[in-house]
Amino acid sequence: MTLGLRADGRLVPPGGGRPAVRRRRAADPLPYLLVSPLAIFIIGLALIPAVFTIGAAFFRVDELDPPTRFIGLGNFVRLFQDDAITSSIGNTALYVLIGVVLSTVLGILFAVILQKPFLGRSALIAVLILPWALPGVVEGIIWVNIWDGNTGLLNSVLTTLHVIDHYQVFLGQNQLLTVFLTEVVQVWQITPLSTLLILAGLQNIPAEIYESASIDGASPWGAFWRLTLPLARPGITVAMVQAVIATLNVFDQPFVLNGAAATGSSVTMQTYFVTFQNLDFGEGYALSLLITIATLVISFIVLKLVYRPVEF
Amino acid sequence: MNSMTRRTSRRLRIAAGLTTLVATGAALTGCASSGSGSGGDADKTSGVTISVVLAYDPPPKATLEEFKKETGITVKWSNVDWDSLQTKIAAAATAKTYFADATDVDWSRVGQLGKLGWFHPMDDYVDVASMKSDMPQLASFQDGGKTVGIPFDASFMVTTANQKMFQDAGISTMPTTIDDYTADLKQIQNKGVSEHPLNIPFAAAEGLSTAWYQTTAAFGGTILDSKGKPQFTSKDSGGYRAASWMVQSLKDGLIAPANINVSDSQGAQTLMAKGVVASTYSDYSGDVGALYNVASSSTVTGQTVYIPTPGVDGPGPNLTNADGIGIPMTAKYPKAAAKFIQWFTSRQKQIDFAGGSGKDKVILGYALPSRVSAVDALNEKGTLDGGEVLASLLKKSKPVFPDGAPSWYPEFSRAVYTNLHAAAAGTMTVDQAIKKIGDTANQLASGS
Numbered sequence: 001m002t003l004g005l006r007a008d009g010r011l012v013p014p015g016g017g018r019p020a021v022r023r024r025r026a027a028d029p030l031p032y033l034l035v036s037p038l039a040i041f042i043i044g045l046a047l048i049p050a051v052f053t054i055g056a057a058f059f060r061v062d063e064l065d066p067p068t069r070f071i072g073l074g075n076f077v078r079l080f081q082d083d084a085i086t087s088s089i090g091n092t093a094l095y096v097l098i099g100v101v102l103s104t105v106l107g108i109l110f111a112v113i114l115q116k117p118f119l120g121r122s123a124l125i126a127v128l129i130l131p132w133a134l135p136g137v138v139e140g141i142i143w144v145n146i147w148d149g150n151t152g153l154l155n156s157v158l159t160t161l162h163v164i165d166h167y168q169v170f171l172g173q174n175q176l177l178t179v180f181l182t183e184v185v186q187v188w189q190i191t192p193l194s195t196l197l198i199l200a201g202l203q204n205i206p207a208e209i210y211e212s213a214s215i216d217g218a219s220p221w222g223a224f225w226r227l228t229l230p231l232a233r234p235g236i237t238v239a240m241v242q243a244v245i246a247t248l249n250v251f252d253q254p255f256v257l258n259g260a261a262a263t264g265s266s267v268t269m270q271t272y273f274v275t276f277q278n279l280d281f282g283e284g285y286a287l288s289l290l291i292t293i294a295t296l297v298i299s300f301i302v303l304k305l306v307y308r309p310v311e312f
Numbered sequence: 313m314n315s316m317t318r319r320t321s322r323r324l325r326i327a328a329g330l331t332t333l334v335a336t337g338a339a340l341t342g343c344a345s346s347g348s349g350s351g352g353d354a355d356k357t358s359g360v361t362i363s364v365v366l367a368y369d370p371p372p373k374a375t376l377e378e379f380k381k382e383t384g385i386t387v388k389w390s391n392v393d394w395d396s397l398q399t400k401i402a403a404a405a406t407a408k409t410y411f412a413d414a415t416d417v418d419w420s421r422v423g424q425l426g427k428l429g430w431f432h433p434m435d436d437y438v439d440v441a442s443m444k445s446d447m448p449q450l451a452s453f454q455d456g457g458k459t460v461g462i463p464f465d466a467s468f469m470v471t472t473a474n475q476k477m478f479q480d481a482g483i484s485t486m487p488t489t490i491d492d493y494t495a496d497l498k499q500i501q502n503k504g505v506s507e508h509p510l511n512i513p514f515a516a517a518e519g520l521s522t523a524w525y526q527t528t529a530a531f532g533g534t535i536l537d538s539k540g541k542p543q544f545t546s547k548d549s550g551g552y553r554a555a556s557w558m559v560q561s562l563k564d565g566l567i568a569p570a571n572i573n574v575s576d577s578q579g580a581q582t583l584m585a586k587g588v589v590a591s592t593y594s595d596y597s598g599d600v601g602a603l604y605n606v607a608s609s610s611t612v613t614g615q616t617v618y619i620p621t622p623g624v625d626g627p628g629p630n631l632t633n634a635d636g637i638g639i640p641m642t643a644k645y646p647k648a649a650a651k652f653i654q655w656f657t658s659r660q661k662q663i664d665f666a667g668g669s670g671k672d673k674v675i676l677g678y679a680l681p682s683r684v685s686a687v688d689a690l691n692e693k694g695t696l697d698g699g700e701v702l703a704s705l706l707k708k709s710k711p712v713f714p715d716g717a718p719s720w721y722p723e724f725s726r727a728v729y730t731n732l733h734a735a736a737a738g739t740m741t742v743d744q745a746i747k748k749i750g751d752t753a754n755q756l757a758s759g760s
Binding site: 063064065084144147148149150151167169171172173257258259260261262263272273276277278279281 | 399424515517569570573575582588719720722730733734739
């Protein structure tokens, strides 16, 4: 085949570059085949069960009260008539609020500290990630030894420092204090991931921007406030969304630290009780659906409020 | 690239893609087929591998090898924590998939499991009638005339006391009534031997429910009647008085205020074993030998004893909360599993597991044999700490629910421990707690 040369230097096919009849390219099946395993797993293990759960939430599915039957919004009505569940919704709202705010603030703080290289930075990151790698139950047990009113470390320290004259009970008596101290344990777990997500965003910020700001007379605080924070927004958004998901699904920490007590019980704990203890799967599906909707709505709000596209 | 090369490359790409797809399909099929239920091999009792899943350490390897030599059955043992195990049992039974050939049947779940028909009746496989006289706790594992599981240990609620602390406070005779017991504990507190001498776990967990059932029995009451109606709502009932005594003991300081977050095992392991408290009112049978007399886990070795549980007019009854083992409906080899259960709950094996035949045959943490004859044998050999008291208490032990645990027990128990915990934490009164527990029982019993 002989190629001609156009005036702009491009090669043209024989025929002087007349517009050729565009042939439809045969679709390459390879990309589809390669993504198919993942797609099949997601559809099979996430989407189909999700659709099933949504449908089953409107049925009475109770192993102790067969047969399965359609009851419309009956499961949802019963959920909101249950004192244990309504109180757990309040607790969970507090877990989300405290957890997302604390983990984000601490995540930003640690990410900024780790932003610039210094001796031992890698070791510090490795240590920082440890709480994230530990199972929630293990963390609960560790923190029981700190909050415990009989032999806890906090009581010991406060007594030694003469802040208190006798051991105090921190968990189980006051709802707000119980939720706060329980959530501190989860914050300890999720903050490392928040830090890494935000840090990844900060690493993308070119050093020249800070140099320019410095030449223009920006103080470190001003650079943080006007440069770092706005440019880290994508990372902060991802960190906040993962915190929303984690805190809305908090289970291990309140279960280990405070049992099933109303002062700290979470919605996910109630889902477990309803589904696997009462064997009322329909109500369990309904509660799971509510948690999913709450997760989506709150994540969407976070996305709208915090996320801004950043290009360098 | 010529057209042939292009065609070959294209074929290779498609082949690669198809291979990935087929592999995924095979993996998914493999996942699905691993959950098959019982098949044509269900009657096999030799040359098979059965899966035993319990919240318990396995017997020593050599012991399981012995069983394999005797029967040709290989045992694959999994130790799964109790809560996870209950979830797995429920999930597998609901999905009708294979999970284990033999697994846990908790006394508190017998009514639920019996109603749901999730387990093979053991009566079809073993001579349950002949076991009855030797296993007083068997009644707790029967529902509607069928035996859901066989108790493999004899966990029952007992009172333990640190004799040395009682003596240090000038008490030489152990109390037999609640009034004497309370007075003695106050004396221990007043003499400065222990700041909070009584141990009752008040964490919102199952241990609080069982402590209340035991205390109710000691006060001469019962929890539910045969129709599931509450028997504890009037102020003079055993259940109401038991709850009042428990909460009042906490408010009076006999029990540490921090016990609102102490679970039963935690209470035993840290408070009793470390000599912080003088007595645990509702302790586990076997803890003296398995925990308090073990130097590595205790600072009170040789100081603790079992005492007959103080009641209103003298020693009260002791309620059982034994662990049982049964065969799920989806078991692959139910007959082989039954053979294992017979072996596992036999008199000789129970003696071995409890340390009667040397340390190399012991199951770590094994509480107490469920067979009275095995307990007697251990007692005669002198290998059971407090064996004489335990043997006599075991013979008189009673089920928590004489007519079997109701199918809605888990929901009821949750109402018990969350509300009693709230009363102890001061967020509601005993009166309000009892009313809520009673209302829950009435609602559940009526099926609404």
